Amino acid sequence: MRRPKKGSDRVKRLVDDLTSLEINTIRRAEMTGESMPDPRHALYDIAAQYNTALNTLLAGDARRITGGAPQSVVAVRFTQPAYRHGEAMMLAVTVQDGRAAPRAGLLIRAMIRSGPQMVPMQPASSAPDAPCARLQSGQRDPGTLLEAKTDAHGGAFLLLSVPDDARAGACVWIEVAGIEVEIEIPLTQVRGDLATFHYLNRRANEAPDRGHWLVRRIELHSIRLASLLQSIKNPSGAGCETNDYSRRELNGLATGGETVVAKPAPLTLAAPELVQIRKIWELGCEQIVMQTVVQLDGDVVTRISSDIEAEQHQLIHRLHADGVRVATHSWQFLVETLVGFAKSFLGWFTR
Amino acid sequence: MKSMALLARLHRDGGLTVRTHDAQRRPVARSVLFPDGDLTTTVRSDIDPDLVEQHQRAVQAQADALRKARAHFFAWLAAAGGGAVLFTAGWGTDSTWLEGIGAAGLVGQGVATLRFGRTLRAS
Numbered sequence: 066m067r068r069p070k071k072g073s074d075r076v077k078r079l080v081d082d083l084t085s086l087e088i089n090t091i092r093r094a095e096m097t098g099e100s101m102p103d104p105r106h107a108l109y110d111i112a113a114q115y116n117t118a119l120n121t122l123l124a125g126d127a128r129r130i131t132g133g134a135p136q137s138v139v140a141v142r143f144t145q146p147a148y149r150h151g152e153a154m155m156l157a158v159t160v161q162d163g164r165a166a167p168r169a170g171l172l173i174r175a176m177i178r179s180g181p182q183m184v185p186m187q188p189a190s191s192a193p194d195a196p197c198a199r200l201q202s203g204q205r206d207p208g209t210l211l212e213a214k215t216d217a218h219g220g221a222f223l224l225l226s227v228p229d230d231a232r233a234g235a236c237v238w239i240e241v242a243g244i245e246v247e248i249e250i251p252l253t254q255v256r257g258d259l260a261t262f263h264y265l266n267r268r269a270n271e272a273p274d275r276g277h278w279l280v281r282r283i284e285l286h287s288i289r290l291a292s293l294l295q296s297i298k299n300p301s302g303a304g305c306e307t308n309d310y311s312r313r314e315l316n317g318l319a320t321g322g323e324t325v326v327a328k329p330a331p332l333t334l335a336a337p338e339l340v341q342i343r344k345i346w347e348l349g350c351e352q353i354v355m356q357t358v359v360q361l362d363g364d365v366v367t368r369i370s371s372d373i374e375a376e377q378h379q380l381i382h383r384l385h386a387d388g389v390r391v392a393t394h395s396w397q398f399l400v401e402t403l404v405g406f407a408k409s410f411l412g413w414f415t416r
Numbered sequence: 417m418k419s420m421a422l423l424a425r426l427h428r429d430g431g432l433t434v435r436t437h438d439a440q441r442r443p444v445a446r447s448v449l450f451p452d453g454d455l456t457t458t459v460r461s462d463i464d465p466d467l468v469e470q471h472q473r474a475v476q477a478q479a480d481a482l483r484k485a486r487a488h489f490f491a492w493l494a495a496a497g498g499g500a501v502l503f504t505a506g507w508g509t510d511s512t513w514l515e516g517i518g519a520a521g522l523v524g525q526g527v528a529t530l531r532f533g534r535t536l537r538a539s
Contacts, residue, residue: 082452091458098435098443336427340450343430347448347456380468381459387472388447388455391479396453398483406490 082337083361083403086396089348090355090385092373104332104339105315107346108257108290108308115265115283116255118350122280123251123272174238175223176247186235258309262291279350286345293338300330308332355385359393361400419485426451426482434478436471438464445471449479 101107175186223237235250249268255261269275269284297306310329313319317328334342354370373381426432426449436445444467447457457475459468 086452087454089454089456091456092461093458094461096443096446096458096460098437098446100429100433101431336430336451339427339430340452343448344450344454344456347431347458351458380463380465384445384457384459384468384472388457388475391476392449392453392455395449395479395483399453399486402486402490406494409494 082340083396083400085361086359086392088357088359088385088388088392089353090381090388091348091351092354092381093351101343101346103315104334104342105257105308105310105329106312107342108294109310109312109315110257111286111290111342111346111349112255112257112261112265114350115287116252116261118279119265119268119272119283120251120253122274122277123268173223173240175235175250176238177235256309256311259291259294259305259307260309262287262294266291278352282348282350289341290345293341296338297333300333306332354381357385357389359389359396419488422481422485423489432478432482434471434474436467436474438467447471447475449475449482 102110177184177186235252236247237250238245238247240246248271249264251268252264255264265287266284269280269287272280274280275284294308295305299306314326315329317325319326352370353368354373355367357365357367359365422432431448431450434447434449435443438444442460444460444463445457446459447455449455455475459471
């Protein structure tokens with residue numbers, strides 16, 4: 066079922082796409098010749114690549130929260146999960162207040178998304194005093210807070226068990242000295258679903274080095290893909306498409322077994338949306354070594370990575386220059402043809 | 417038909433892929449031509465210069481084929497549009513239904529060939 070979309074929106078999108086031309090050249094040590102898979106798989110691939118990249122880029126990173134009154138600095142460190150307990154991911158969170166003195170106002174909650182809401186994780190019996198909200202019928206397992214303790218220096222330690230580490234939406238909520246902040250819990254695995262793209266966007270937003278090209282790309286592309294999924298109507302009729310499937314489910318296998326089940330129906334995408342996914346999939350996390358952007362008004366911008374400025378990279382320069390020539394020629398033809406077609410079409414009616 | 421198949425593949429896959437392999441059948445260069453004209457090329461850092469030439473020729477050939485396919489498509493579309501306009505205009509006249517559609521098709525095709533044939537030659 067194709068969702069209703071205004072014809073004017075599509076024409077506007079087409080015109081926008083045709084007002085600029087982008088030629089990218091990527092250099093890789095190894096490559097595969099595979100084509101983009103089914104869009105649902107492609108979204109999974111993109112999310113998995115972005116998540117791995119963010120985990121690598123932000124490994125060992127202690128998030129710092131600065132501000133409040135009086136001025137306060139809180140460092141939050143997530144310990145990468147070194148072991149698993151059953152299907153759950155074990156994660157340690159250490160919060161260290163910048164001041165040495167004990168702090169009474171430090172409040173930490175481990176939260177997890179359950180439907181549209183964030184609910185506190187359930188405490189295990191070893192942490193009876195931790196904040197807790199019982200599950201309502203139909204709500205997702207909210208995870209378990211295995212241990213929660215504070216020390217005399219204003220620090221805190223939480224040990225969490227997240228029930229399904231491929232599902233985004235777990236965070237630590239901290240309130241200290243008037244500052245309230247939610248920090249995403251890093252996941253080892255993700256799905257290519259709506260919640261994951263929001264999670265990746267938020268995580269990239271939290272990164273201390275948001276100027277890094279890959280962090281910036283993940284931030285932008287994740288929110289674009291989330292918006293794309295939100296614009297697709299769910300085939301069942303309720304809400305938007307979430308694409309909330311594991312890889313096994315996408316391959317037509319039941320979770321936790323070899324039973325063959327029906328694969329999810331293909332995503333109903335308009336042509337520009339498919340092209341958008343394909344462009345993002347093609348780029349992945351690769352660094353663009355040369356990029357040329359040509360605007361319809363004649364502006365041409367070429368960016369060259371400092372890595373390939375040297376003479377020995379003449380081959381790549383040549384390849385890129387040739388790509389620019391081929392692409393501009395095709396683009397010129399396309400624009401001229403469309404303009405000619407529109408003129409002749411209007412001519413018939415105004416004759 | 418070949419033109420239509422190429423355009424169908426472009427829109428079904430969201431782009432046309434051109435791959436070049438080396439003697440060991442390893443992919444060494446890969447270009448994707450997108451429907452809006454964008455181009456992304458991925459190349460192995462150790463690619464042989466001869467293979468770069470080969471890849472460039474393949475991309476050029478695919479771009480040419482795409483241009484021709486688009487020209488044919490628009491010529492066909494213009495012919496169909498022109499035919500529809502003329503057929504609608506002649507509906508109330510004394511000419512028969514079959515004569516009307518035949519004449520409209522011929523005139524539409526002629527206009528389209530003149531208009532888009534020029535663009536195709538220029539490209």
